[in-house]
Amino acid sequence: MATAGHRRAIEDIESRPDPRRQRRLTERLVKVVGVLLVAAICASIVGAPGFMSRTEYQSLQVFGVLLFAAYSLFVTAHSRSTHVDLERAYSAHLEELSQRLRTMAYRDSLTGLYNHRYFYEQLAHEVERSIRYGQPLAVLLMDMNNFKEINDTFGHIVGDKCLSLVGQVISRQIRGSDVGARYGGDEFVVILPNTGIDEALATAEKLSEAVASAAALHPGEEAVKLGISVGVASCPDDSRSAGELLHVADQRLYDVKASRKIGRGRADVA
Incomplete structure (x- = not known):
């Protein structure tokens, strides 16, 4: 049967943020930004010929391509950086949980002495x-x-x-x-x-x-x-x-x- 001290430790462990969940949220945010950016570029290119000269329209197309390329590079770099940071955070998180479980296994929660x-x-x-x-x-x-x-x-x-x-x-x-x-x-x-x-x-x-x-x-x-x-x-x-x-x-x-x-x-x- 779990003691009050052990129950508090378990509740504290369960309340900690999950790095995998944080990673999924970050990836979703980057995808949403990408979709909005592509939609904005497409809308500008499709609607621009009616009120732009040919030279201005070609410049807009080039700008759109460059902007999308820059976004792609950002996503690649961000994904790598985020992946490394989250892996480190997740490893530290697992190590802390492991240490707490070892403590629970070998310590008496009432006296703080070994069991x-x-x-x-x-x-x-x-x-x-x-x-x-x-x-x-x-x-x-x-x-x-x-x-x-x-x-x-x-x-x-x-x-x-x-x-x-x-x-x-x-x-x-x-x-x-x-x-x-x-x-x-x-x-x-x-x-x-x-x-x-x-x-x-x-x-x-x-x-x-x-x-x-x-x-x-x-x-x-x-x-x-x-x-x-x-x-x-x-x-x-x-x-x-x-x-x-x-x-x-x-x-x-x-x-x-x-x-x-x-x-x-x-x-x-x-």
Whole structure:
């Protein structure tokens, strides 16, 4: 099902002018001008002998022929120029549509992060690269704290705003080489290339603190307090498989959530 963001993008694409239609209109206009010009020349030549001398009439004929020849040259040059311009415009138009469709295919419209599909593709690629070149790789799997209570208390509209806010925080905090994605529901993931476990844990702590300080939504008189729990796994220390690496991060995330529920710990990162 298309989201509101995707529907807006599709409507914007459909509203763009079609270069082929513009080309047809231009060609019709040139043809109309040509027909009117030929009609005017023929009418002048046919009606002129009654009130012109032979020399003037021959001059008019020559002028008509030259004018028509000039028009023919103009049409030829215009057609070539118009064809090139329209082809360029059409190619640019297709490239823009292609880019928008790629964005729709790989981006989550609510948070602006990459989606689940893109994350899996990049994780497999980064794990393979990590093993091939002997470079460390880390994965952060995050889950929002008490998100069900937020939805139940404030409604799903506020819940969506909270998800969007967390997505913005993640985008601002990670590096350009990192890949942030919405994993599903209230879960997020970040791929950290060339990152060891200690640096990954520090990044997880930074993200947790940034989300906690970004709780700035105020429906009515109440502020919504946000928080995330984070599970961290590294390659090749924890696993050399993309699926297993994600499983380790998920298990550590589960341990953090379980510890918070039974009150044995307050750490948000493991």
